[in-house]
Amino acid sequence: YYKAKFENISCNLCGRNDFFVLAEKSVSGLPVRTCLCKNCGMIYINPRLTKEEYDNYYKYFYRKDRAEIKKHEIRSDALERNFENARKFGRSLGEILSQKAAIKGDVLDVGSSTGGILRGLKDVLPEIDVFGIEPSIEESDFANQKGVKTETTLFENFNAKKSRRFAAIFCIQSLNHLLDPKKFFDWCFENLEPEGCLVLAVKNFRGQCRRAGSVWRAAQVDHPFMFVPETLKLFTESAGFEIIYFDVDEWKSAKELRLQKEKGISCHHIRLIARKKKEKESVLNVTGGKNCRSSRFWLSPLALKIFYYPLYANKTKFLKKIYGRIKNGF
Secondary structure, rough: OOHHHEEOOOOOOOOOOEEHHHHHHHOOOOOOOOOOEEEOEEEEEOEOHHHHHHHHHHHHHHHHHHHHHOOOOOOOOOHHHHHHHHHHHHHHHHHHHHHHOOOOOOEEEEOOOOOHHHHHHHHHHOEEEEEEEOHHHHHHHHHHHHHOOOOOOHHHOOOOOOOOOEEEEEEEEEEEHHOOHHHHHHHHHHEEEEEEEEEEEEHHHHHHHHHOOOOOOOOOOOOOEEEEEHHHHHHHHOOOOOOOEEEEEEOHHHHHHHHHHOOOOOOOOOEEEEEOOOOOOOOOOOOOHHHHHHHHHHOOOHHHHHHHHHHOOOOHHHHHHHHHHHHHOO
């Protein structure tokens, strides 16, 4: 990492280069600068690894690095478990999608991992043809072995046939990993059929920070961009899509999250389905920096601690800390 090549970037959403620095390191302890755009509120790493460095990282180091961060060994059945969990999630997504739109034809999953999402979709929507792109050699090979056609490549290097249009494009827990989200949204608009659907499931960075207790404990090298509901909605609508389903876990009760998890639906995420409009209207309304002010407040150390200690911290350690403060007169 320390010998890798880096690049400086501007905000991918509004194009500005004016930001606040939220953190200077990542959860793994590496020097990673997390920035908040002063104009639109987009959160991103700057500087970051180059495309070539990320390509190498995903192909050879990603799964091992994530296992080390999560403090567990790579299980021999990790890929199979990933596939089955994703398959369950894919079935639930397919059921939700079938209630919102009639999907027939080719379906693409960007960042398709082991292929479980696509297999689950196929279980519910047997009339669709599924295809995935995944940069991890290990995961894409596994998907192909499972009969889910998958190309090993970064999205940035993927070239679809010009004659091919998709009925739906999925990006499930992968948007954070893309190096150019704006290009992804524009590409989806151009490569979807008329009134085709874009389906996203994205980690909510605000909720991630609350559970971690700080911004740096939620920052990851493999997440060059981080989304909150407001910026994800901005990105989607400014690319010419109409949001027809928007689900955020941020304020759900423990019971709601438990029932959701039983259906295989990931928790602490933002999920949306958006329909391609007939004509693209690229209008970006940044609401006068409102998103930036909101994120700066909710991601401040004080606001994060208010949520973290009573809700997510080890209760024994928390009570001992409060007792110590009282004993010492704060």
